[in-house]
Amino acid sequence: MLKGFRDFILRGNVVDLAVAVIIGAAFAAITNSLVTDIINPFIAAVVGKPDFSAIVWHVHLFHKAGAAGAPDANAGVIQVGKFLNNVISFLLNAAVVYFVIVLPVSKLLARLNKAEPAxxxxxxxxxxxxxxxxxxxxxxxxxxxxxx
Known part of the structure; x- marks a missing residue:
């Protein structure tokens, strides 16, 4: 019973996936820092705001009351800017993963696995x-x- 589990775990795909998830989580912190600490100051220099998180869209169709009976401050507020920040972070993550990991590895594998001529x-x-x-x-x- 444990031999089958061991064979399953030691198959290449499961180990590769575990490593990818761990490295991806650590890499997300680096990319988020890149966006907030390096790219957003450039955006602030051009646009005048430190990032896009201040961009909101107010929808006045909803007037929910908060716990104390006062109107909820976040009712009907769509956080467009936070979404844009996350899109920028995702695009940077995807670009770096592609150009730093996927492209070099695929070129290396193509070089190592040259097909013999038919x-x-x-x-x-x-x-x-x-x-x-x-x-x-x-x-x-x-x-x-x-x-x-």
Whole structure:
């Protein structure tokens, strides 16, 4: 029973997935810091706001009361700016993962797993120089007998 579980865990896919999840979680913190500490100051220099989180859309159709009976401050507020910040963070994550991990690994695997050239499936007729199948006994173009 435990042998099957051990074989399942030690198969390449499960271990690779576990490593990817752990590295992805750690990498998300780095990318979020990149967005908040490096990119957002540039946005603030151009736009005048430190990030997009201040962009909200107020929908005045809802007037829910809070716990104390006062109107809830967040009722009918759609946080568009926070969504934009998350989209920027996701796009940066995806770009870095692709250009730093996926692209180099795929090029390395392509270099390591170069396919051998396929064996020839045709031969040349000595009389008319046409391409004919290897198993042909006669050329289909000039009908000359050919050595097999």
């Amino acid at each position: 064996p020839p499936s045709t031969k040349t007729c000595p009389q008319c120089l046409s391409e004919i199948p290897l198993a042909a006994k006669r050329c289909k173009f000039c009908t000359e007998p050919v050595a097999v």
